Amino acid sequence: MINKAGQLTANQVQRTWCERHLWKLASPFLYFFWQIIFHSSSCKKPEGDFQTTNRRRRRRRTQGSNMSSLGQKSPDRANFVNLLSQYLKEKRNLGDFSVGIASKPDAKGQQARTLNLLPHVANSSESSRPNLVASTSNVKSSDFFPGSFGASGSKEDTMNKTDLRKPVTGETKNAQLTIFFNGQVVVYNDFPADKVKEIMALANQGSSTACSGVNVSDPAVEKPTSNFDKIATNNTNIPNLNIASTPANNPAKDPSVEQRQYGGSDLRIARRNSLHKFFEKRKDRAAARAPYQLNYNRVSPPPPKPDENRPTCDEGQSSKEARRDIDLNL
Amino acid sequence: MEERRTAPFNTGMPDAVLKCVLPYLDGPRDRASISLVCRRWYELDSASRKHITIAFCYTTTADRLGRRFPAVESLKVKGKPRAAMYDLIPDDWGGYVRPWVQEVAANLDRLRWLHFRRMIVRDSDLEVLARSRGGVLRALKLDKCSGFSTDGLFHIGSMCRELRTLCLEESSIVELDGQWLHEIAMNNSILETLNFYRTDLVQVSFEDLERIARNCCNLTSVKISNCEILDLVGFFRAAAVLEEFCGGSFNNEQSDRYNAVTFPPKLCRLGLGSHRMPSVFPFASLLNKLDLLYALLDTEDHCLLIQRCPNLEILETRTVIGDRGLEVLAQSCKKLKRLRIERGSGNVSVSHRGLTVLAQGCLALEYLAVYVSDITNASLESIGTYSKNLCDFRLALLDREETITDFPLDNGVRALLRGCEKLRRLALYLRPGVLTDVGLGYIGRYSPNVRWMFLGYVGSSDTGLFEFSKGCPSLQKLEMMGCCFSERALAHAALQLPSLRYLWVQGYQTSSQSSDDLLAMARPCRNIELIPARRVITTDQVEEAVVLEHPAQILAYCSLAGPRTDFPETVISLDPVL
Numbered sequence: 007m008i009n010k011a012g013q014l015t016a017n018q019v020q021r022t023w024c025e026r027h028l029w030k031l032a033s034p035f036l037y038f039f040w041q042i043i044f045h046s047s048s049c050k051k052p053e054g055d056f057q058t059t060n061r062r063r064r065r066r067r068t069q070g071s072n073m074s075s076l077g078q079k080s081p082d083r084a085n086f087v088n089l090l091s092q093y094l095k096e097k098r099n100l101g102d103f104s105v106g107i108a109s110k111p112d113a114k115g116q117q118a119r120t121l122n123l124l125p126h127v128a129n130s131s132e133s134s135r136p137n138l139v140a141s142t143s144n145v146k147s148s149d150f151f152p153g154s155f156g157a158s159g160s161k162e163d164t165m166n167k168t169d170l171r172k173p174v175t176g177e178t179k180n181a182q183l184t185i186f187f188n189g190q191v192v193v194y195n196d197f198p199a200d201k202v203k204e205i206m207a208l209a210n211q212g213s214s215t216a217c218s219g220v221n222v223s224d225p226a227v228e229k230p231t232s233n234f235d236k237i238a239t240n241n242t243n244i245p246n247l248n249i250a251s252t253p254a255n256n257p258a259k260d261p262s263v264e265q266r267q268y269g270g271s272d273l274r275i276a277r278r279n280s281l282h283k284f285f286e287k288r289k290d291r292a293a294a295r296a297p298y299q300l301n302y303n304r305v306s307p308p309p310p311k312p313d314e315n316r317p318t319c320d321e322g323q324s325s326k327e328a329r330r331d332i333d334l335n336l
Numbered sequence: 337m338e339e340r341r342t343a344p345f346n347t348g349m350p351d352a353v354l355k356c357v358l359p360y361l362d363g364p365r366d367r368a369s370i371s372l373v374c375r376r377w378y379e380l381d382s383a384s385r386k387h388i389t390i391a392f393c394y395t396t397t398a399d400r401l402g403r404r405f406p407a408v409e410s411l412k413v414k415g416k417p418r419a420a421m422y423d424l425i426p427d428d429w430g431g432y433v434r435p436w437v438q439e440v441a442a443n444l445d446r447l448r449w450l451h452f453r454r455m456i457v458r459d460s461d462l463e464v465l466a467r468s469r470g471g472v473l474r475a476l477k478l479d480k481c482s483g484f485s486t487d488g489l490f491h492i493g494s495m496c497r498e499l500r501t502l503c504l505e506e507s508s509i510v511e512l513d514g515q516w517l518h519e520i521a522m523n524n525s526i527l528e529t530l531n532f533y534r535t536d537l538v539q540v541s542f543e544d545l546e547r548i549a550r551n552c553c554n555l556t557s558v559k560i561s562n563c564e565i566l567d568l569v570g571f572f573r574a575a576a577v578l579e580e581f582c583g584g585s586f587n588n589e590q591s592d593r594y595n596a597v598t599f600p601p602k603l604c605r606l607g608l609g610s611h612r613m614p615s616v617f618p619f620a621s622l623l624n625k626l627d628l629l630y631a632l633l634d635t636e637d638h639c640l641l642i643q644r645c646p647n648l649e650i651l652e653t654r655t656v657i658g659d660r661g662l663e664v665l666a667q668s669c670k671k672l673k674r675l676r677i678e679r680g681s682g683n684v685s686v687s688h689r690g691l692t693v694l695a696q697g698c699l700a701l702e703y704l705a706v707y708v709s710d711i712t713n714a715s716l717e718s719i720g721t722y723s724k725n726l727c728d729f730r731l732a733l734l735d736r737e738e739t740i741t742d743f744p745l746d747n748g749v750r751a752l753l754r755g756c757e758k759l760r761r762l763a764l765y766l767r768p769g770v771l772t773d774v775g776l777g778y779i780g781r782y783s784p785n786v787r788w789m790f791l792g793y794v795g796s797s798d799t800g801l802f803e804f805s806k807g808c809p810s811l812q813k814l815e816m817m818g819c820c821f822s823e824r825a826l827a828h829a830a831l832q833l834p835s836l837r838y839l840w841v842q843g844y845q846t847s848s849q850s851s852d853d854l855l856a857m858a859r860p861c862r863n864i865e866l867i868p869a870r871r872v873i874t875t876d877q878v879e880e881a882v883v884l885e886h887p888a889q890i891l892a893y894c895s896l897a898g899p900r901t902d903f904p905e906t907v908i909s910l911d912p913v914l
Contacts, residue, residue: 274735274818275679275707275732275734275735276419276422277423277679278421278422278678278679279423281629281678281679282423284629284630285681
């Protein structure tokens with residue numbers, strides 16, 4: 007509101023001060039955000055008070071100079087649009103790999119709002135974590151878009167976790183994949199689960215011939231975490247465990263230790279020959295008799311047992327089946 | 337014949353006296369000590385040693401045996417590594433009995449008892465043995481052997497008329513007919529033990545069994561492959577002094593006919609398939625050995641049966657016994673000495689709860705082998721506290737549970753080792769993270785008498801193996817599976833452990849240089865063999881081809897015989913000279 011004297015009201019003074027100083031303190035992103043909002047909203051103002059409009063225009067110019075006075079590189083709007091179009095192109099080219107920035111392309115102004123394009127932040131992040139971002143062409147977008155820096159926090163977490171494995175929790179289809187190899191670290195966000203399985207199968211095949219895991223003695227890789235050594239030596243178990251020999255049914259299964267994929271499958275432990283033959287014979291016999299359901303009275307009533315829906319897995323059932331077994335070995 | 341020698345070391349004892357004393361000393365360690373005293377004692381021991389066990393057939397040659405112990409009467413030779421029982425060793429790996437049979441036939445005139453374990457036997461070897469020693473051979477045990485057929489057994493049956501013991505348990509035999517048993521039935525009247533349990537020999541006839549039972553009045557132990565109990569009624573009636581029987585099963589649906597079956601009155605060791613419990617109840621109180629591995633009983637049936645067996649000393653069963661069965665066992669069977677719980681295929685499992693109760697109840701336990709789904713430090717401590725007679729402890733942790741209650745188990749293992757002072761054999765098959773390097777160091781430090789160890793998935797780095805190898809003063813045979821140790825650490829351990837003479841490892845970290853690290857453990861009398869990683873194609877029960885990946889294996893052993901000469905393609909010898 008402008009008083010009759012044509013001077014700025016207290017509110018306006020206050021707001022101007024805020025605009026000048028508070029935004030120095032707040033995040034530069036918010037500053038830009040505010041600028042963009044202010045700019046876009048000012049375009050829609052109805053023509054009213056000419057003087058007010060003029061003053062606002064003057065204020066905006068002042069703000070523009072203030073912005074440069076913040077000592078930033080101050081990409082002007084053309085530069086901003088260039089960067090934006092570049093990002094969008096690369097995102098399309100990347101295909102599956104998204105760099106973790108949620109872009110909502112509903113309105114141009116709104117789209118612009120959500121991007122954090124401050125190069126100085128990008129530079130600092132790059133310099134402080136040279137190992138984090140691998141110099142592979144696929145992940146180049148992260149050089150430009152340190153919004154992935156937001157994801158780099160979780161990169162740190164994954165470095166504390168195991169290598170050669172996607173830290174999957176639960177049944178999520180896409181998650182982050184971290185690969186440590188030969189002194190380099192590569193991080194992929196939103197990596198699909200089925201591709202991970204392919205990669206792990208490839209790694210198992212490659213490691214099975216050499217019977218060893220990743221070369222963990224590389225000091226460059228050991229730097230970031232203190233307990234990496236311990237985890238790494240644990241992890242070198244993984245290829246061996248993957249191919250742990252058992253005379254069992256499903257050797258392609260991956261009994262990754264760190265993920266504790268236990269529960270129900272004792273494939274890691276070899277079965278004694280004599281017992282194995284015995285169980286195989288029982289299954290064969292039960293499978294042969296499966297169409298014939300006969301009821302026999304047991305001597306003692308059977309307690310309730312879980313039904314596994316398979317011929318001979320439940321031993322309580324199998325005693326019935328053995329009684330029906332007229333397939334004599336002699 | 338006896339010369340009075342003035343030996344440099346005069347014991348002051350004439351040889352005649354020594355010869356009277358020596359027969360009372362049978363134990364192999366005592367005899368080994370005697371032979372080290374002086375040359376004279378060595379010669380006397382060699383001339384009078386009656387029993388030899390060759391723990392690994394490639395440590396020496398058969399002719400060395402014949403030269404040193406010409407008067408041996410009982411010989412036991414073991415071949416393939418224990419892993420062969422779990423299908424981890426190639427079939428043609430080795431362990432042929434031919435050189436030993438030839439030596440027996442040529443030089444060992446006094447041999448009466450012969451026992452081969454996990455070796456490859458051919459029909460021709462059995463024929464040579466039967467022709468040369470058939471007149472005097474009293475016991476032949478082909479235990480978990482392979483490579484022969486019923487034709488070879490025919491020779492044994494027809495020519496070994498003095499045979500008191502024939503044991504073929506768990507061997508892989510090609511069955512052509514049942515004539516071999518017929519030969520035994522026709523020619524032998526002094527058989528005491530007949531065992532073809534866990535083989536696939538099914539073409540034997542009941543009449544032959546009955547004839548043996550009638551002819552052999554000392555027949556005390558018969559273990560056969562699976563057959564219907566109703567067909568053995570005549571056999572049971574004839575075998576009046578039978579004490580041990582395994583192998584029959586109740587397959588017939590008409591259960592009332594089983595009431596007519598009467599078991600021999602002295603039967604106290606029993607193993608039946610698919611038990612029909614009322615048949616067993618009448619003499620359950622006499623039982624001191626029970627084999628329920630193939631019995632297909634559930635937990636309730638186990639409890640009902642075990643309650644009636646207060647004199648039970650040996651029990652073999654599967655995990656279906658459950659924690660509840662172990663509670664019943666602890667309450668009812670106070671004399672229990674040996675318990676083996678094999679892995680079953682059902683949902684019921686054994687855990688630390690059952691083990692704790694068992695340890696507190698069965699104080700006479702000497703042998704405990706169990707597959708558990710969960711284990712805690714407290715249960716291991718209670719075993720250490722109560723099972724003071726324990727000589728042999730084997731624990732395997734199944735993958736049934738996602739996470740186990742209480743890990744690492746370092747403190748529990750330490751308490752167990754410190755409590756069970758008589759422990760001589762130890763097996764721990766765990767998961768990574770369950771026993772840390774610290775725990776492995778405890779094993780090294782607190783197992784002064786343990787001679788054999790099997791460790792699976794223990795430790796987390798080479799440090800653990802270094803700590804382990806600082807201890808274990810008595811360890812002679814070490815088998816490891818799925819561990820993360822490097823070749824350098826393995827070589828170091830092999831050199832550090834003072835008594836180690838046999839090392840088997842599967843699943844280790846290979847180094848980038850090919851086997852140079854392993855050669856660090858090479859010594860003049862030490863052989864090192866490698867079975868590289870290999871793929872085995874088998875068919876599973878749905879007739880699909882399945883590829884199994886077997887990791888590489890190392891076998892290192894002390895040997896006076898030099899490197900093997902009968903390698904198959906799958907085995908590579910590491911020769912430091914090359």
